Amino acid sequence: MTKTITFNKLRSIKDRLPEGSIRKISKELDLNVETVRNYFGGVNYKEGKSVGIHVEQGPDGGIVELDDTTILDCAFRILEEA
Numbered sequence: 001m002t003k004t005i006t007f008n009k010l011r012s013i014k015d016r017l018p019e020g021s022i023r024k025i026s027k028e029l030d031l032n033v034e035t036v037r038n039y040f041g042g043v044n045y046k047e048g049k050s051v052g053i054h055v056e057q058g059p060d061g062g063i064v065e066l067d068d069t070t071i072l073d074c075a076f077r078i079l080e081e082a
Helices: 007-016 021-029 033-039 070-081
Strands: 003-006 053-056 063-066
Touching: 003 007, 007 063, 007 070, 021 033, 021 070, 033 070
Parallel strands: none
Antiparallel strands: 003 063, 053 063
16 A cells, blocks of 8 residues: 655654554564664665655645655554553
């Protein structure tokens, strides 16, 4: 399932996550921690992979199209639990 979101909104979601959430998501989904960080706008492709996020420059940080919302869904679940 694809989703379109602004880059600033995606970063805001990441910034609201409690301490340790990126590691929790990476462990739950069996992904490298840097891969999860890259999903939220990181750029460490030496350690992590690209996970289907496409950024188009524009207002509010640009538009991000997510090919898969699994990581985002985990982040929303963690925010609801917090």
